[in-house]
């Protein structure tokens with residue numbers, strides 16, 4: 001079903017990366033399986049105990065810049081996080097129909113910006129594997145902005161840097177809290193991406209127009 005997004009009115013397409021364009025299975029597997037496994041080996045504890053400890057630790061840093069900072073996690077956990085990500089880079093995948101959507105937006109001369117809470121080192125690893133970097137006019141990592149996307153300051157700085165017009169911008173993300181902040185800031189067109197992982201059931205949103213798949217926009 002075509003969602004009621006008037007693509008003609010849109011000049012700027014703002015896109016989240018993980019879960020929205022790329023399969024979140026990579027990140028779920030990384031933080032939920034590989035990191036606990038390596039942490040357990042290193043500290044001579046069971047996988048279950050490592051997982052419990054890590055999930056509490058992750059939670060305590062949610063919505064902070066530490067959360068997105070893989071160098072922070074390398075220090076905190078005494079593991080080489082970028083090297084571990086490289087180890088499973090084969091799991092980094094673009095969601096179906098994303099490339100066709102990006103090509104179509106380019107053809108219609110939309111400006112395409114990637115706005116991500118991911119660290120620039122993670123972005124580099126993911127761009128190397130997927131080659132999607134070439135479709136973006138610019139890439140903004142919240143780590144470089146100084147605030148995660150859940151905070152209005154992120155949007156104020158993003159607008160200054162990228163010079164998009166919020167009245168003719170479309171923003172797509174798989175995190176409702178991020179969409180709420182974007183709405184408060186005044187981004188006119190918002191979409192919730194429900195199918196985030198190839199291996200998990202879609203999420204749902206009560207508040208935002210939803211797509212499961214980029215084919216719905218073409």
Ligand SMILES: [Mg+2]
Pocket residue numbers: 016017018019020173174175
């Ligand atoms: Mg996301």
